[in-house]
Amino acid sequence: MSDLVLQSVSRWYGNVVAVNDVSMDIRPGITGLLGPNGAGKSTLLSMMAGLLAPSAGSVTLDGRPVRGDVGMYRHIGLVPVQEPMYDFLTGEQFVRLNADLHRLPQAEAATKHAVGLVALADAADRKISTYSKGMRQRIKVAAALVHDPAVLLLDEPFNGMDPIQRRSMMSLLNSYAAQGRTIVFSSHILEEVEQLARQVEVVVSGRHAASGDFAAIRRLMTDRPNQYRIRSSDNRLLATLLMREDTVRGVRVNGEKYLEVEADDFGRFATVVAKLARDADVRLFELIPTDESLESVFSYLVGR
């Protein structure tokens, strides 16, 4: 049980279309669901977990609908973005609750195993209210995998974690994936996805904007037109020279202060501008990309 297939899935809340005609084929290994806030990632994960019904389309796991079949919940674990509500419970009690909900025959052993997997055995008897942010995230993961699911879905699992906590969560997910399981995690942070995901699915405004391995997504991003601000010893001369280059789409001279340039391919543009300046004896003081935000990358991907 491990191929998760979304076919033309949409979900609307009243007039808000949170997910719009998304199709994905998610295989074993780690998939990153990348998108800005409000893109529809949580809604997608809830539908993948069978907790939320699509308004249209279908979600299946190895060909069986994930929703409306209690047996399917045994194959799926969801780590929600919210903090554990019952923080007066100890870590172990919290995980045990899920083990009992799944009616696991060996609930106690499964609980201990799951708590051990997330390296919280020493803190298992402490109340969750005394846990750090990273420990809370880990106990949620233990609760989600206590029934040993083939598919683990995680909503923003690295939120609020420091680098050490992040690394330990990554190695936990890597080892879970190495057992042939399917892991999907959402994030709006490119670097997290780059470090962990074999496959990346980009969602923007409810739409499926891009799909591929990280190198492919990165290529799409770097090939897009970029804007730069340049300061040099002779902005006007540099502007004239730049306008002759085919990688340059537009140049605007902003008084004596700086140039604004739009150019296609970052790698090539950086080489071209350096060579032009050197040949013309113009000194470059500054070259700054001005639209490097993830939001602008996303809006480019969705607008293609």
Ligand SMILES: Nc1ncnc2c1ncn2[C@@H]1O[C@H](COP(=O)(O)OP(=O)(O)OP(=O)(O)O)[C@@H](O)[C@H]1O
């Ligand atoms: N229960 C709901 N009722 C109405 N609108 C909702 C509901 N849940 C989500 N939405 C809307 O659907 C859209 C997608 O939300 P969703 O939470 O799935 O996005 P997200 O990518 O997970 O964002 P974030 O990272 O901010 O959680 C948003 O516009 C959101 O306001």
